[in-house]
Amino acid sequence: MTRSLRDRIAIVGMGCTKFGELWDTSADDLVIEAAHDAIASVPGLTKDDIDAYWYSTLASGHAGLPLAKALKVERPVTHVENFCASGSDAFRNAAFAVAAGVYDVAMAVGVEKLKDSGYSGLTVHEPPGNNTASEVSPPATYALLPSAYSRAYGVAPGDVRQALTHIAWRNHANGAKNPERAQYSSIVPKERIEQAPKVAGDLSVFDCSGVADGAAAAIIVRAEDALKYTDKPIYLKGMALHAGMSNGAATAGEQHASFPEVVACAARAYAEAGITDPRRQLSMAEVHDCFTPTEMILMEDLGFSGRGQAWQDVINGDFDLDGVLAVNPDGGLKSFGHPVGASGLRMIFELWLQLRGEAGARQLADPRLALSHNMGGMPGEFISFIGIFGKELG
Incomplete structure (x- = not known):
């Protein structure tokens, strides 16, 4: 129970x-x-x-x-x-x-x-395993996500790339409104993002969160x-933590166009908070955008977009500061930076500022409910946390 x-x-x-x-x-x-x-x-x-x-x-x-x-x-x-x-x-x-x-x-x-x-x-020493874990770097692993998403939903790779560029551009633009704390606080033109050197697959340096x-x-x-x-x-209105069984990378036919741990975690947190329509009921969300395709997929796993629709919603600006649901208004991991042990609390800090009306240039108009999503691991073997907060009891 x-x-x-x-x-x-x-x-x-x-x-x-x-x-x-x-x-x-x-x-x-x-x-x-x-x-x-x-x-x-x-x-x-x-x-x-x-x-x-x-x-x-x-x-x-x-x-x-x-x-x-x-x-x-x-x-x-x-x-x-x-x-x-x-x-x-x-x-x-x-x-x-x-x-x-x-x-x-x-x-x-x-x-x-x-x-x-x-x-x-990251400075981490992995314990011995059963040889099913990925042996490539995090950027290389997450670089598999755009093509998996394209195949799963029949979305042209160029359309996915346009969405990823918009995510990077938007989070840097939000970070520019957070110069006192964000690691990167300059707006980066979309042309520069598109032309940046590739790190792994189609992911460039602007698709990766800051160390x-x-x-x-x-x-x-x-x-x-x-x-x-x-x-x-x-x-606190709702809270859940879900650890997967770490068998995704070894599962035949694994698509990595969705993170099951996040879906299960969201279901529990939403049930606690009484949320049935997160896109409408939430005022904002801080999500774990370790790489731009992660954020795109999270929009669907968290119920902010329909399956196969997040790329279009991103391009339409639905998750911009002035969009339907503001996502990562402080710049997210992408622009704020990602010191591992602090990131989850940093996300809640932005909710704290926004719900108290103290977020300055990026302040949203009268936010009521806000979500924090934080996760660790690799596609197929995640730990997912979701917290939902409000400024009123009841």
Whole structure:
């Protein structure tokens, strides 16, 4: 039996650093900045009021000791690692603890220092497997998605390419409205995106999210206590995490034109939140656009577009800031950057700003419900998280 946390949990404070190539900033510095900014966003709160911490990172620390050392706290600290969904899972576990009544105030903090790792991508050591996993790089794996989508729905490759270019262009344009925090904050013309060097298959450098350093943090309380801390809390409406069986890459006929883990995760989160028409009921969504074709496919798996229609909806501007449903208004992973342990909390941070009316130049008009989608893994072997938040109870 799975029970809902709908309207039982609230976020009352958040903080987020700038994401980017932060060579002169340590992981400790980033944790301190994000945590202190979150605490400062709640009048009268101090770090002594935080009962417990959940600390998410893939490769920038072990156990809970790095956070305790950086913040100089003697509190329970739990290290959470769930690949690129680590930050969301830290939030999820902190929410469970508060809802259970074990703690009154909890903090989830996510951080990653990828630029100091000596690698251009993720620093991860895979355990021995059964030889069914992909042995190619993430860009090469995700480069299979556009052709799989074309075959599955009979869409011309040129039309798919046009949609991917629009996604890259739009997310960079949104990032340009977020210069204080986004890794890339310049508009990139579509012509430049089309002409950029290819990384793998038809994917160019502008189809890939940025490798970045950064941190984000959230302060979580029970919903009935939220107004003691702030007059503008945001409330959890639905939440789900789904881990696939990791057999997709070895399954005969696997198309990779859909992510089953996301579909299952969305069904659970929507049921909790009472959402039957996400395209109409949601005001915005932050989604895991690690590569541009990922975002296109997610539009269908999340129910924002019909099957085989996302490419056209993207080109039509349905997911632009002024479209039917704004997607990645802060620039997404593509423009904001992707420090693995922090990304899930960064997505929630944008929902926090938007629902409180504090997103500045990219502020949407009166958003009511917002979705955060974060995932980790490869096509055929994903972990998917979805959280839905609103600014009102009920």
